Amino acid sequence: MADGGILSMTDVTFRWPGRPGFALTVPAFAMAKGDAVMIVGDSGSGKSTLLSLICGTLRAASGSLHVAGTDLGRLSAAERDRFRADRIGVIFQQFNLLPYGSVRDNILLPLVFSPKRRGRATDVDAEVLRLCTAMGLEPEVIGMSAGRLSVGQQQRVAVARALIGQPELVVADEPTSALDQRAQTGFLDLLFEQMQVAGSSLLLVSHDTRLGRRFDRVERIEEIALTERKAA
């Protein structure tokens, strides 16, 4: 990628297989390293689809999509999985924690898939404790099953899991949707602090424009992507 940014998309197109009614085209979208960008837009407007393309869980039909200098279009599905494990921390809308796994095991999961991230966390237990403490979780929860935690606690575990091993990019899909406004503010404070510590860039999707003031940029999905939505 010419400018050394974390993300660059040019003329990217995508269509869900067997769903002729929805198509997404991104003429040009880029993020510099260290940027925190928020994407807002209505339900069904394609925000999660865009994040899945950036994470490499979906493959663009055409165009150029680079993350941290790597052209995802040149990678096989297995190579994209490895790339995501190494370079991207993902915070899912429903957190996707393993309910019977301990908080520790959930946080360490990305390191199992990525020796590169494992190598950055020299003392993994110290790093789990640091991240939990930084995210406002009591040390006692580290050995508990994730399924026994409150929604707010699970959300904090999901952030710790995304940040362990310092991925260059963190992608978050509606991570605050289950919280009330006061809890959202506290959660974002902690998330931003830890983004700084890890030196990661953040791309976060939300419905809630009120969260936008702490981001470098807030973009409406309609300004980034042309979507075609017809009843299929």
Ligand SMILES: Nc1ncnc2c1ncn2[C@@H]1O[C@H](COP(=O)(O)OP(=O)(O)OP(=O)(O)O)[C@@H](O)[C@H]1O
């Ligand atoms: N797995 C899938 N298979 C087929 N179509 C899908 C799939 N996932 C999403 N879509 C369709 O793609 C379009 C965009 O959905 P997407 O989830 O990207 O929107 P969104 O903006 O993230 O919505 P929300 O804010 O409700 O999460 C919708 O028409 C949706 O029905």
